[in-house]
Amino acid sequence: MPGLISPSSAASVGAVAGMKRAYAAESVPTYGEPHPKKRKVVHKLHHTQPIQQIVEPVSAEIDPTGESKDFFDHQLLRAIALECKGVGFDGARPEVLEQFRALVDSYMMNLLGDVRKSMTSARRTEPVPHDWVYALARDGFTGSSSLEQHLDTGEVPPSLLQPTLFSSVPEHDPVAEIDEIIGPDLSGRPDKESRTYIPKHFPPFPPKHTYVATPVFTQRETDPRKIREKATDEGIEAEKSLRKLMAKQKEGLQKQKAGKRKRSQRMKESDKLWQEAMEDVLKDEAEADEKARLRQEDEDEWEGVALQPRSERKVNLEEGVHVNYDRKFWRKSARGV
Numbered sequence: 001m002p003g004l005i006s007p008s009s010a011a012s013v014g015a016v017a018g019m020k021r022a023y024a025a026e027s028v029p030t031y032g033e034p035h036p037k038k039r040k041v042v043h044k045l046h047h048t049q050p051i052q053q054i055v056e057p058v059s060a061e062i063d064p065t066g067e068s069k070d071f072f073d074h075q076l077l078r079a080i081a082l083e084c085k086g087v088g089f090d091g092a093r094p095e096v097l098e099q100f101r102a103l104v105d106s107y108m109m110n111l112l113g114d115v116r117k118s119m120t121s122a123r124r125t126e127p128v129p130h131d132w133v134y135a136l137a138r139d140g141f142t143g144s145s146s147l148e149q150h151l152d153t154g155e156v157p158p159s160l161l162q163p164t165l166f167s168s169v170p171e172h173d174p175v176a177e178i179d180e181i182i183g184p185d186l187s188g189r190p191d192k193e194s195r196t197y198i199p200k201h202f203p204p205f206p207p208k209h210t211y212v213a214t215p216v217f218t219q220r221e222t223d224p225r226k227i228r229e230k231a232t233d234e235g236i237e238a239e240k241s242l243r244k245l246m247a248k249q250k251e252g253l254q255k256q257k258a259g260k261r262k263r264s265q266r267m268k269e270s271d272k273l274w275q276e277a278m279e280d281v282l283k284d285e286a287e288a289d290e291k292a293r294l295r296q297e298d299e300d301e302w303e304g305v306a307l308q309p310r311s312e313r314k315v316n317l318e319e320g321v322h323v324n325y326d327r328k329f330w331r332k333s334a335r336g337v
Contacts, residue, residue: 075163076101082161086154114138182207 080100084092092100114135119127141147153161179187188205192198221227 073101076104078163080104082153082156085160086152086156088154111135111139178207182209 077097080097081092112135115127115131118131118134119125124131136142179189184190186207186209188207191208192202192204221230
């Protein structure tokens with residue numbers, strides 16, 4: 001039939017338009033199985049947080065004094081020695097015990113790493129029993145029956161099984177009772193006992209003077225005779241104080257005059273020269289101001305503007321240099337201050 005190509009002729013003639021190209025033997029799809037020539041790409045995280053190197057801030061080994069770490073190391077070596085004794089060993093060299101301790105440390109780090117992995121995968125910050133079950137299951141412990149054989153301590157006496165713990169810290173001495181010193185008015189014990197809803201083992205309230213303000217009223221004198229006597233005494237004391245003040249002022253003036261008399265001739269001559277120089281400067285400034293004023297008057301007469309009166313500047317050469325003497329040249333603010 002025209003338009004159809006037989007399979008026999010396709011192999012002899014070759015592929016033509018409208019015909020699919022046959023697969024090669026090595027490129028035939030396997031439908032679900034990995035391709036033999038396809039490159040296998042393994043996706044993994046390039047930047048991960050080193051969980052094994054994370055140091056927990058609540059760990060007992062991070063003790064600034066080092067007492068907690070030494071205590072736990074000693075207890076771990078003691079447990080290893082007891083286990084060796086229960087198995088049948090009479091002794092062990094220190095390097096062997098240290099190697100055992102390293103193995104236990106590595107095992108516990110792996111176990112706690114699994115616990116942390118289960119904890120972080122569930123977005124928890126603290127482990128729960130399920131995390132420990134997951135970690136034990138990862139190590140092959142599916143039940144507690146496999147741990148019963150490790151509970152047999154053999155012939156080890158119970159006195160050795162119990163670890164030696166440090167004695168508890170002695171309690172502080174009881175606080176001394178101060179109710180007898182401050183009296184019943186300031187004691188906080190009756191105030192606490194009057195409230196029945198407060199548990200009895202709670203300590204009493206502190207003394208009332210520590211948190212209750214006590215009003216203080218000053219006793220004022222009301223007798224007119226005593227008031228007059230007190231006013232007279234205060235007047236006498238004020239008069240004495242005023243006399244002392246005047247005596248000190250007179251003494252200061254006398255010292256100042258005596259100091260002026262003790263000035264040398266050279267200092268007097270220097271002051272005289274300075275005063276003459278200042279007088280010449282003031283005279284020159286006055287002449288310059290007068291010339292400027294006359295020039296301004298001539299200009300204002302043509303314009304018909306009234307002149308403002310000027311005050312004469314008085315300078316006392318006996319005084320020292322004034323602070324802010326150049327204040328008139330300071331920059332004025334926008335408000336004209």
